[in-house]
Amino acid sequence: MTIPILIILCLLGNWQVERLNWKLDLIEKLEMRYGLPPAALPAAVEDPDDWVYRHVMVTGRFLHMREMPLYNAGPTGRPGYDLFTPLMLKDNIGGRKIVIINRGWVPENLKEQMSRPETINSEEVQITGLLRKSWQKERFAPENDVEHNLWFYADLDGMKEAQHLTELFPMFLYADKASNEGQYPIGERSQLNIVNNHLDYAMTWYGLAIVLLVIYVMFNVRRREENQSQF
Secondary structure, eight states: OHHHHHHHHHHHHHHHHHHHHHHHHHHHHHHHHHTSOOEEOOSOOSOGGGTTTOEEEEEEEEOGGGOEEEEEEOTTSOEEEEEEEEEEEEEEETTEEEEEEEEEEEEGGGOSGGGOGGGOOOSOEEEEEEEEOOOOOOTTOOOOBTTTTBBSSOOHHHHHHHTTOOSBOSSEEEEOOOSSTTOSSBOOOOOOOOOOOHHHHHHHHHHHHHHHHHHHHHHHHHHHHHHHHTO
16 A cells, blocks of 8 residues: 555645646746736736736726625724725726726725715726736635625626626726825735745655655564564
8 A cells, every 4th residue: 555655645746846836937927017017908808817916007987886895804904895896997998998996995884985985086086006807706705795785705797797887897906005095995905925835735745755655664674573583
């Protein structure tokens, strides 16, 4: 049994090394993209992965009546909501008239718009931020409560259907930190912070393989000594 288990452990270690090389290449690409100056919103997006963590700039007016609060922890871990708000673009970009903006985070007591009238701006605004893809529901996360407009994960298609949005840009835009420091909503809710644990995993699998090999050798040496002592 030792040989097949040893092979499996080594294969798992090799797989994590391959994942490590892939992750390092991905991080390099995203860091280069993250550092580029803001661009105009693209007219077409064939592959959203090509635009993730790309800074863009848009101009338009918020549709505050269609704001969607998403339950999330704030910068210090305090519970609250990220405000996902459709923005009607000033210019029709590639047939897209609306992009959903994550404006930033507010604490639980400011969930309702009437409690924060200063955050409701009907004037034309210019937003700079990072493009992000739609989320997938985590295994143990609650379902979005569309009926009560309460969201737990950012499902672009679900938000589009719930708010009856048409001609929607196929990615979210996470607004950068606002110039009004210390005021709500707190922006910059997306930063380049990619977890890379593949080296740790690889060392774990290889370590288990070494431990298994050592145990195998010690067991056989001891068994041989016992057999010799019987004679």
